Amino acid sequence: MRGRRSTISIGCAVLLATVAAAFGQQPTPTPALDRRGKPLPFGVQPYFKPDVPLGSGPHKAIMAQEEGLPEQVAYYPADLTTLGGKKLPIVVWGNGACINAGNRFRQFLTEIASHGYLVVSGGSMADKEFEVGPQENPAPRPPGAPGSGQRGGPPAQDPANPPGRVTVPVMKRAIDWALEQNASSASRFHGRLDASHVVVMGQSCGGGLAVQLAVEDSRVTGLGVWNSGAGLGSGAANTSIPLERIRGPVLIITGSESLDIAFGSGKNTFERISHVPVFYGWRDTMQHIGTYGAANGGELGQIAWQWLEWTTRSDQASAKVFVGPSCSLCKDRAWHISKKQVDKRS
Secondary structure, X not given: OHHHHHHHHHHHHHHHHHHHHHOOOOOOOOOOEOOOOOEOOOOOOXXXXXXXXXXXXXXXXXXXXXXXXXXXXXXXXOOHHHHOOOOEEEEEEEOHHHEOOOOOOHHHHHHHHOOOOEEEEXXXXXXXXXXXXXXXXXXXXXXXXOOOOOOOOOOOOOOOOOOXXXXXXXXXXXXXXXXXXXXXXXXXOOOOEEEEEEEEEEEOHHXXXXXXXXXXXXXXXXXXXXXXXXXXXXXXXXXXXXXXXXXXXXXEEEOOOOOOOOHHHHHHHHHHOOOOOEEEEEEOOOOOOOOOOOHHHHHHHHHHHHHHHHHHHOOHHHHOOOOXXXXXXXXXXXXXXXXXXXXXXX
């Protein structure tokens, strides 16, 4: 009987392989694992080096640490000549947990950049282990643990635990750098950036930073708040931040009330904003970690670039996702949508 079962198993395996080959499918590569046994990166395989163009948009994008930008990582189309005369709006990003790793949200930010944007994320280029996902914050190694330091000298830096945090000043310096690059004849971005559209975004703690920056910096023309709200991560009470100073359209996205710790903060922030167009949506069964780590940022990656296309380029196809009672997200039963002044916007 055991021999018969083996024969049947082998026969099934051969049949499945034959069917897969017939449909042009290839076996899924064995995931490369980090030192904690987690798949690299975000469970998306295979792993691609930073200079490999990725994303579903028409301008495949890379990530890089640029000269003069030591605290951030930039994402942009690999071949800027494919843009023709189209300019790149500027998007500045704050990581969840305000974590100091600019490659943390690689899938999500590369997807945005591939649609023709310069995205600058707070945090320097960290070890690729950081690309595992927002929910996988590596815990600091305790003193004396293997790899935590060297005898007789200062502790060695753990590449999976970069020091410091992303802050509002760090994100502000990203805007400074981008505008300087646009003005410099020596820069690859010279004259290629749309300085009239500077959008700040962030997830969780980084979303709180984005709100604060949008309030403080008059150069900011749009705001994206992901699994977050006013005051989250900044140490300030929600009501202490003057949201009436925000200029330009606002997007607020959270998970469900039972699964996203930022649900209340996002809802409260929406309720306090009425002077600019604001689109607020939360999704059933979505957790605080969202879909940022999925290939191309998953569902949230699509929402992000479509909102940007509508608000920075007035793209009418993308506008249909958000505008009107029959907007795409409005008709999706998994989403719960509230809006102010959005349907008046062209």
